[in-house]
Amino acid sequence: MPVSIPTLTLNDGRPMPQLGFGVYQLDVSQTPDIVGRAIAAGYRSIDTAAIYGNEAGIGRAIREAAVGRDDLYITTKLWNDDQGLDATRRAFDASLKRLGLDRVDLYLIHWPCPEKGLFVETWKELIRFREEGRATSIGVSNFTPAHLQRLISETGIVPVVNQIELHPHFQQPALREAHARHGIVTESWSPLGRGPVLADPVLAGIARAHDRSPAQVALRWHIQNGFVAIPKTATPARIAENAALFDFTLSDTEMAQIARLDRPDGRTGPDPETFG
Template sequence: MPFHDPVPQIALNDGHTIPQIGFGVYRLEDAQAPAMVGTALGSGYRSVDTASVYGNEAGVGRALRETTVQRADVFVTTKLWNDDQGYDATLRAFEASLARLAVEAVDLYLIHWPCPARGLYLDSWRALIRLREEGRARSIGVSNFSEGQLDRLVSETGVTPALNQIELHPRFQQRSLRAAHERLGIVTEAWSPLGKAQILDEPVITRIAGRLGRNPAQIVMRWHVECGFVAIPKSATPTRISENLDVFGFSLTEDDHAAIAGLDRADGRIGPDPATLQ
């Protein structure tokens, strides 16, 4: 059944809000995007997360035009790819993303990766500040940035990212970086919140799921919600799309949280290392 209760909104440091659960479209083909995003919107999602490098911004834009949900009610995020970093290149890349999405503005624009060896993320950030001032990117943030990189953005521009989207799931909980986010007033958003499904057979998760009569993915999504994170699960299966959002009718106990905390591993990263990706 579609999920109809409103998804909680998380306050950003710029006065805007973002739905706590959004629909991720990573690895979704452009031709698939209109149907899958349409399914997500029909299930109650009001946030869609794409990126230039995903190659599906046009499909997402088509979904936004074809849905009965008003554009103003859908929070749209896209991201600047690594090859487009630098002040002028960022502005050009943003224009291209807007054209593919066929929208006048996005709700959130992110620098996808810091690419420290390129030495351009600060210039890219200055371009994002300009886009926010022009009102074409309502909020601006980053993805995969470290504490030191976040501090540099703030100290050199005076503008704090609204959000840092990072790999985050029970096997890779990023406690130190989350503490930095709290210190700076930055929202934590989890990509790969389900750990690419690799964590769903963890006995700790399956045991909690059995007790609550939920599936393992719902337990992990509920963990994200109760920890205060924004999360963007991705699925191309309509039933799972709906189930991943249907996590507001139950709660985890303190013992559940303690057990999930114990799943954190130093080697739990499953995606690229932001320190070395270029």
């Protein structure tokens, strides 16, 4: 039976599934089959980006899905080279065309690229997409507290989510506190830490206690913290395993044990202050 995934309410009043399916590094040719398997397993939220090169594959998966478009939650992202008013609009139009959609549920600025100095005017264009009804909700990815504050101060519009690198070895408490202050949902990319997290003996011990995998324990930690998580896998068994999170609960003691796994050198991806 497909799993039923709960939703979180965003600051614009819209619901968003708390668990999504990430498609980073999936080839466009394999995307329809893998995303179709994810939808069959119960995933309804699919997270892609222009830079992933597989939006067309996502579009095919949507058209072939056994569920209707309104039952799916589609996110894509604006790449760094396309920031700025005119370029943003062209890029958004191109993403919609590749997806075969007239709207997306969530559109994100992929990275702030602060040296470009364009993320505020880019955000203003996303606000227009929302007003036009072509992006139901709008948010950002990899923004720091200072970047978020600047967006809010200069436009008055708060992103609904900030999608950031977040996993037990890199927990970003200061950024999460900023999200809480502004009512921004924390969305975790690389929620499993790209591998090293899964070898952590603390997670392994908790997994044995629940007869679960370390990946399921890590993902359950995200869920109980109130984050949105978007694990990515191309392995059919793991597609189902990563969604089987809602029939067990980590204790307060186990949550505290995982909280202590945070590391100052835990980042695996680029630094948002310098990337792009």
